[in-house]
Amino acid sequence: MKIAVVGAGLMGGGIAQVSALAGHEVTLQDVGQESLARGKDTIAASLAKFADKGRISQDEAEAALDRIRPTTDLEAVGDADIVVEAVFEKLEIKADVFRRLDAICADSAVLATNTSAIPITTIAAVTERPEMVVGTHFFSPVPLMKLCELVRGYKTSDQTMDRARDFAEGVGKTVVVVNRDVAGFVTTRLITALAMEAIALVESGVASAEDVDTACRLGFGHAMGPLETADMTGVDIIFNATSNIYADSQDEKFSPPEILRRMVTAGDLGRKTGRGFYDYS
Ligand SMILES: NC(=O)c1ccc[n+]([C@@H]2O[C@H](COP(=O)([O-])OP(=O)(O)OC[C@H]3O[C@@H](n4cnc5c(N)ncnc54)[C@H](O)[C@@H]3O)[C@@H](O)[C@H]2O)c1
Structure with missing residues (x-):
């Protein structure tokens, strides 16, 4: 072919x-x-x-x-x-x-x-x-x-x-x-939903970023926690992904939390800028 x-x-x-x-x-x-x-x-x-x-x-x-x-x-x-x-x-x-x-x-x-x-x-x-x-x-x-x-x-x-x-x-x-081209398809929707819930838990003080990530690694066998993943992928990329899915679906679970919006505005985009949910400096 x-x-x-x-x-x-x-x-x-x-x-x-x-x-x-x-x-x-x-x-x-x-x-x-x-x-x-x-x-x-x-x-x-x-x-x-x-x-x-x-x-x-x-x-x-x-x-x-x-x-x-x-x-x-x-x-x-x-x-x-x-x-x-x-x-x-x-x-x-x-x-x-x-x-x-x-x-x-x-x-x-x-x-x-x-x-x-x-x-x-x-x-x-x-x-x-x-x-x-x-x-x-x-x-x-x-x-x-x-x-x-x-x-x-x-x-x-x-x-x-x-x-x-x-x-x-x-x-x-x-x-x-x-079967339908919903924004984010299946994989980006799943990973984004997990990331938004993880960010909401940190934002509301229920658990620290470290503990949320540890819970996913040790509790579910994930190779990386959702916040470590967000830092590696780019906080801005995660923000864009969830914003696009939210715009398409109007599903509140994809609405970007305030802390995520502020991090993007402030330039804390994860590993590539030296700071995201974790400090790499
Ligand atoms: N990077 C990832 O992890 C990943 C995963 C899944 C899907 N994607 C998607 O795959 C696509 C490509 O991503 P990437 O990471 O390879 O990007 P990239 O920036 O590494 O490569 C894009 C390439 O497209 C070329 N290009 C730009 N405009 C062009 C044009 N008009 N005609 C021909 N070539 C052109 C650029 O010169 C560049 O070489 C994007 O739609 C991205 O969302 C990326």
């Missing part, structure tokens, strides 16, 4: 890598020559690591790398059976990419998006083929994380869901199906 990936960043590079390893010819497109070179280097380094660990052979690593064709020309994705978009999480950028893909790609091509939160229906609506647009939500790092959320837009056809499932399973992922 011919696969095209648009956006050679963290996620696009990973999706290109697993696709090439599964034997697909891959066109990897990005607007930036530098991003493209960085993307290809990251893929080469990751494949080399897999080979060093004996998880794939040296030949397999080299063959996979050879199957990836980097380009800055979007027209080059025109022969793909499935295109996976993984550009910045901005609706106007994704909408522009999908409008152009719709014009460039064969009528039979499935157009998939790796968006984390934008409803698939919103992206599909800019095309003349909304029945062939689907969400394939991979997780980072793509070569290691086994999950792909398959998200159905309002008009996505069963055939498109089947083709996207075959692709995702073919690159080694386990698929969970999200």
